[in-house]
Amino acid sequence: MSYALSGILQRAIYQHLVGDAVLQSLVGDAIYDAVPTGVLPTTYITLGPENAVARADRSSAATRHDFVISVHTEKDGFQAIKEVAGAISDALVDAPLSLSRGSLSTLEFLRAKARRSSNSQMRQVDLWFRARIEDD
Template sequence: MTYALSQSLQEAIYQQLTSDAALVAEVGTAIYDMLPSGTLPGLYVTLGAETVMDRSDISGGGALHRFTVTVVTNAAGFSAAKRAAAAVSDALVDAPLSLTRGHLVGLWFERATASRLTNGDRSIALRFSARLEDS
């Protein structure tokens, strides 16, 4: 197993999201790898948790990365968050990500969970899986 591809995948996902015109039309530049200090915008996207499992075989090292991208809004309803979440999904599914190490075998949407947060905000957590091989 290798966790060595995680940083390369994270960078490629961030680059894909920040360069996607449809997502930028929804949230502007409010796409974060790490939340900034201070007041957050009313609608933003953030990279989240990741779980990695070994998928090595006799041909070499590999891993399955399950990761979350979350859309958060302080709007009264889910409409804006759902548009942004759809743009996130469209930007990532089957995207030809360019990795600095290894290569992407495939990237798939797994599920989404929409919820109201305790502070009244709305959140949509989208979970994806990416199969990577070291090269």
């Protein structure tokens, strides 16, 4: 097990999301690791926190990564933001991510939470996913 796979996984997820045609139609290139300063788009996606746990056995070295992807919007209501969140889920579940090291054995949706952000002008959906990577 190595935490080195975390950055590799994040890079692959980011590339997969920015290359998804449905997400492009919904948010354009507004997918961020770090939110830029200045004026933000009305709706955007951020890559969020992660927990990584060793899951090695006698036959392989593996790591389980639980990570969050969030959708943020200033739009009224939850319909539009849920459409973006659904497109993220569709894009990632069982996606054939290309990793520069290791191999992805599973990528699954765990849960989501839709809420108003603390300033109540924004809405946010947090999506939790789980990936298992074998370190070949």
